[in-house]
Amino acid sequence: MDLKYLHSQASTIQDKQTYLVAVGGGKVIDYVKVIARLSQTKYVAVPTNASHDGFSSPYVNFLLREEIAKEEKNPNSPIYTPVSPIAIVGDTSLISQAPKESLQAGVGDILAKWVAVRDWKLAHRLKGEKFDIYAATFSEMTANMVEEGISSLGRFFFSEEGIRVLMKALGSSGVAMCIAGSSRPASGSEHLVSHALDKLSKKYNFQVAHGHQTGMMAILMMYLHGGNWKRIRDILVGVAAPVTLHEVGIEREILLEAVLEAHKIRPERYTILAEGLSKQAAINAIEMTGID
Numbered sequence: 001m002d003l004k005y006l007h008s009q010a011s012t013i014q015d016k017q018t019y020l021v022a023v024g025g026g027k028v029i030d031y032v033k034v035i036a037r038l039s040q041t042k043y044v045a046v047p048t049n050a051s052h053d054g055f056s057s058p059y060v061n062f063l064l065r066e067e068i069a070k071e072e073k074n075p076n077s078p079i080y081t082p083v084s085p086i087a088i089v090g091d092t093s094l095i096s097q098a099p100k101e102s103l104q105a106g107v108g109d110i111l112a113k114w115v116a117v118r119d120w121k122l123a124h125r126l127k128g129e130k131f132d133i134y135a136a137t138f139s140e141m142t143a144n145m146v147e148e149g150i151s152s153l154g155r156f157f158f159s160e161e162g163i164r165v166l167m168k169a170l171g172s173s174g175v176a177m178c179i180a181g182s183s184r185p186a187s188g189s190e191h192l193v194s195h196a197l198d199k200l201s202k203k204y205n206f207q208v209a210h211g212h213q214t215g216m217m218a219i220l221m222m223y224l225h226g227g228n229w230k231r232i233r234d235i236l237v238g239v240a241a242p243v244t245l246h247e248v249g250i251e252r253e254i255l256l257e258a259v260l261e262a263h264k265i266r267p268e269r270y271t272i273l274a275e276g277l278s279k280q281a282a283i284n285a286i287e288m289t290g291i292d
Helices: 003-013 026-039 062-071 100-127 133-156 160-180 189-204 210-225 229-238 252-264 279-289
Strands: 020-024 043-047
Touching: 020 026, 026 043, 026 062, 062 189, 100 133, 100 160, 100 189, 100 210, 100 229, 133 160, 133 229, 189 210, 189 252, 210 229, 210 279, 252 279
Parallel strands: 020 043
Antiparallel strands: none
16 A cells, blocks of 8 residues: 555545544554544554554554655645544454464564663663653553563463453553654664565565564574563563564574674664674674573
């Protein structure tokens, strides 16, 4: 779907007394976000899976942001700015029937918040970036919620009871971003590598769920931070989520390329990767964490 189509849809509903309802996965909801902003229309998010926090986030995915950024060079093109849903309707009985792979991805995306907050704190200490302890604590809480839910429910985590925990966590992640006024509490170095992989996926023809990428990269980035990366790995293993490149079909050289390029994705966002990583350091991290 291209941006011309989104513009045409926005023009169709502009100035009408209506609301938009986004029913589906991340792509559908992202498209509705763009239409909602262009037409100045409020929208309700109705996610049909729990693969990531996009349904609650006011931001759109990285590749779509790149398309929008290219169009913004046209002075006659309306500029997209973040827009949050006025309500979220999460039917846990429906979502619990979603493919298990998508639910595992949701766990990975939530665990990544521990790394995102560490990167934010690092930027605050080294660069004086504004840090919101409320938003950061709220974001870390979402990962804690999922960890506790998996601990208590075990292999039954993807039952409706567990999905309720996951949905609350993913929904709260969006709230943390709104509190912070940016995606800082939810997106750090692990997301930068994931975004780099998204770009490389076109070149090398592979496709991996966003949450699987961010979950695995959270292991790698937490190792670089000197934190408890095994905690993240063990939680992912507990829900049978992928923790190795072999499981998701990515070759080591592709990951190395992504890790070495990740700091260029959003150079204004300071993370553990901001100064760049040597290839040998990246190889060491991959081997030490066993994600190869």
